[in-house]
């Protein structure tokens with residue numbers, strides 16, 4: 001079995017497949033393992049209440065949401081049983097439950113259990129059985145819309161294209177992404193700054209377009225993903241006073257302007273962390289319409305549609321489901 005992609009989803013699928021007696025071959029297009037997990041905050045979570053998950057991601061496939069919601073706690077226990085040591089036993093957010101891991105340690109723990117061929121990419125000639133775990137099409141979406149990419153640099157829709165060429169179908173929400181407001185150019189945002197430089201105070205800001213129109217929504221969601229969708233390539237956050245994140249943006253070379261009314265305007269752009277739409281899969285991570293093909297992580301779509309849910313949880317649960325179905 002071929003596993004394309006060595007991010008959280010691909011590594012989890014590979015480790016679990018080996019546990020179950022398979023001998024997967026893992027290929028990774030990039031120069032390192034870990035994908036976006038390596039750059040992440042490492043919080044693997046679910047909504048605490050089922051009803052809240054449904055309410056916050058109303059366009060998502062209910063069966064897949066239930067899979068993630070019901071399986072995550074066991075999946076986390078599986079990670080811990082491998083030797084993963086959480087750096088926090090909860091998320092610190094009363095709306096959610098989960099664990100936080102050190103991203104590098106988690107990547108190393110998983111990668112140590114499988115061989116990965118670096119610099120090897122899924123190509124058109126690959127044949128099933130295949131687990132697609134190439135991380136969605138964040139790079140392509142960011143380039144098409146003139147947004148910043150706030151993710152590993154290699155996820156440009158290869159798994160999606162491969163499956164579509166074979167007749168796969170798509171989930172809902174193909175235009176949606178999970179993202180964060182980031183300091184706009186000329187700010188210098190390196191990948192190690194993706195977490196620190198997120199401009200995550202939008203609920204206290206007025207949002208202005210480039211031509212000064214006030215487009216502040218009446219209500220901003222706690223995760224502010226709605227603002228990331230709204231601001232597009234560039235907008236201004238106008239706030240009463242500075243904060244740590246604004247100062248970090250300023251130090252990175254971002255534009256922070258003192259206005260005549262005494263307030264501050266911060267130039268922001270949407271940074272795409274991962275796509276929300278993707279391949280349509282069933283609750284065993286099988287790509288609908290294709291035999292012997294699974295999609296895990298954010299190659300699979302339609303779970304967080306209309307809102308925000310944990311990409312790491314989706315990668316963990318679907319990675320396990322794909323391996324278990326492949327081995328059954």
Ligand SMILES: Cc1cc2nc3c(=O)[nH]c(=O)nc-3n(C[C@H](O)[C@H](O)[C@H](O)COP(=O)(O)OP(=O)(O)OC[C@H]3O[C@@H](n4cnc5c(N)ncnc54)[C@H](O)[C@@H]3O)c2cc1C
Nearest residue numbers: 005007009029035036041043122135154158297298311312
């Ligand atoms: C800054 C940041 C902070 C985040 N914080 C959190 C958090 O705290 N909690 C949370 O739940 N989520 C978080 N996320 C999101 C989370 O990291 C991702 O949703 C998750 O890691 C996606 O995993 P994946 O395996 O599906 O995809 P990826 O991590 O993108 O892995 C896909 C892999 O496939 C490779 N690949 C691409 N194309 C090919 C190809 N053709 N052939 C072979 N390999 C290929 C890529 O190089 C990559 O290594 C964060 C992300 C970022 C960037």
